[in-house]
Amino acid sequence: MSESIQGKVVVITGASSGIGEATARLLASQGARLVLGARREDRLRQIVAEIEQAGGQAICRQLDVTKPADNDAIVKLARERFGGIDVILLNAGLMPNSPLSALKTDDWHRMVDVNIKGVLNGVAAVLPAFIAQKSGHVIAISSVAGLKAYPGGAVYGGTKWFVRNFMEVLRMESAMEGTHIRTATIYPAAINTELLTTISQKDARDRLQAIYARYGIAPERIASVVAFAIGQPADTTINEFTVGPAEQPW
Numbered sequence: 001m002s003e004s005i006q007g008k009v010v011v012i013t014g015a016s017s018g019i020g021e022a023t024a025r026l027l028a029s030q031g032a033r034l035v036l037g038a039r040r041e042d043r044l045r046q047i048v049a050e051i052e053q054a055g056g057q058a059i060c061r062q063l064d065v066t067k068p069a070d071n072d073a074i075v076k077l078a079r080e081r082f083g084g085i086d087v088i089l090l091n092a093g094l095m096p097n098s099p100l101s102a103l104k105t106d107d108w109h110r111m112v113d114v115n116i117k118g119v120l121n122g123v124a125a126v127l128p129a130f131i132a133q134k135s136g137h138v139i140a141i142s143s144v145a146g147l148k149a150y151p152g153g154a155v156y157g158g159t160k161w162f163v164r165n166f167m168e169v170l171r172m173e174s175a176m177e178g179t180h181i182r183t184a185t186i187y188p189a190a191i192n193t194e195l196l197t198t199i200s201q202k203d204a205r206d207r208l209q210a211i212y213a214r215y216g217i218a219p220e221r222i223a224s225v226v227a228f229a230i231g232q233p234a235d236t237t238i239n240e241f242t243v244g245p246a247e248q249p250w
């Protein structure tokens, strides 16, 4: 068991499935105290119950990351129940890819609201505590789509590109201001989760489903990278990880 993870209070957005759920289970097994948020509260309650049965500590709260008040409330819950907050994993996201010519403007706006504004709301909620205590760890799930352009991913990739820029500036400013806030940004490739169910355009979904069926790996692979980043000594930031199937050309 890593001493650095033991006892840490970790808020995870989008913890009801996929990468967020796998990370919650792994960190709980390593002694972290988890605060889980997502819209599907029934799923969160089930995950909390299973973590507790396994001897871990977790609580949950319904969270829509697009609502600033929800983000503030889950951070407040962490502080009230566990006496503080050490880490936020900004993981909630969706990927309704489509060609721009399909003009799926509702999908475009939803991606901006969740993948960009959700990250802003989470950071705004946690930053006052991190600045006051002069410590904290912000971990964000971007995507290889935030590093490389591909057809169908104009808006999704843009939101993930935003995360890259935002996180790098957060890292720089925290270092300059002496707030000791660590950052890590993770760029996953094909990970088998519920993400493809968010794609409303059939052609885009079929194409990606074929890629994931061939290459996809388990969300636990990302969870172990998150645990690795948290487990580093407090004076060490591991800034970026690109993680994906060994067989996938990306």
Ligand SMILES: NC(=O)c1ccc[n+]([C@@H]2O[C@H](COP(=O)([O-])OP(=O)(O)OC[C@H]3O[C@@H](n4cnc5c(N)ncnc54)[C@H](OP(=O)(O)O)[C@@H]3O)[C@@H](O)[C@H]2O)c1
Pocket (backbone or CB within 6 Å): 013, 014, 015, 016, 017, 018, 019, 020, 037, 038, 039, 040, 041, 063, 064, 065, 066, 091, 092, 093, 094, 095, 114, 141, 142, 143, 144, 187, 188, 189, 190, 191, 192, 193, 194, 195, 196, 219
């Ligand atoms: N899977 C991949 O191949 C892959 C690759 C690169 C990056 N990523 C990124 O990894 C992150 C996690 O996705 P995943 O692959 O684990 O997919 P997933 O299984 O669909 O999980 C997405 C999570 O986000 C939550 N969520 C969506 N909208 C939300 C909202 N408005 N407020 C709060 N929570 C919200 C969902 O919960 P509710 O529906 O219950 O709210 C769910 O828990 C996303 O940011 C995604 O872009 C995934």
